[in-house]
Amino acid sequence: STLPDFQQPLSIDSEAFFTDLQSSNVVYERNVLVQQGSLTIRADRLEVDGSAGKGQEIFIASGSPATYSQRMEDNSLVEAEAMEIRYDRANRILIMAGAAELKQSGSLVQAARIEYNIENQQLQAERGENGRVRTIFAPEALPQPEKKQENQQP
């Protein structure tokens, strides 16, 4: 079978590129597309923070909204969007902030901030000051007790 996404090279397409050598960040702008296996992120702007060194880069995509989609190892499709999507490649964690939404096997979670662990498909959603976390389950996707536990903080 093909390599899991996180073990594949990651490519970035965009119109413009800029880097300030004193920082370890590079910036891609206009029509940014990040691909790593089935993982796809689209954004207006992408900043790559390379300060933690090779392989530990943090990809910070912003857009209105920035979007993410990826096919999990069980072949289910996960999609998300937010004003900012932060992808921690080494720890395989996505952090979505700003009108965040995440769709996964029929359920839709909306919150100010969602942290999603790609490896174990666990998510943590936080509401904004006056917002709330909404989870909408499609009928066939009602969570079986033992299957996936979504811990939501008040």
Next chain:
Amino acid sequence: MNAWRSLLLLLGLVAVVWYWYDRSEDTSTSLTDRELIPDFVAEQLTRIVYNEQGQLSELMQAKRMEHYDLLGFTQLEKPVFTLQDRAHNLSWQASSNTAVLYPDDKLILDGAVLLQNLIKDDLIDRVQTSYLEMLLPSEQFVTDEEVQIIGDGFTISGRGLRASILQQTIEIENHIRTDYHHEP
């Protein structure tokens, strides 16, 4: 008698015109030849320049250098220019197959151009392209050609680059693709 005199006059005129034409022909050709002869040539050279405070301000090596005073440029073979940042630390090294230096204007690097970062562990290791101009007053590098930037674990390719050694910034006008290699 009159006919003779006008004939002589005519002959004299022709001789003068021919003499003048012939002589000017000489000088212009000699001038062109002169321009194409380098004023001085140096081989296997290293040129080091220090500023008033005794700090290194210019370091250049080349296999061969030819200076053409009349044409106002210096041609170099296999040049290596070592640049410094504001604190006079060695920062980048520019090299190419050939280069032409137009003093106080620009340095044109041509063929297998390499901009090597001398600062270890910096994000960007080197920039590669086929043609690059260094605008001397601003110490900006510019090209419209395809470029490759190789960094720690990634390769960036694009077309058209603007880099400033002083500001330590690199910009690609037409970014094509960046690949982050997987780290096992």
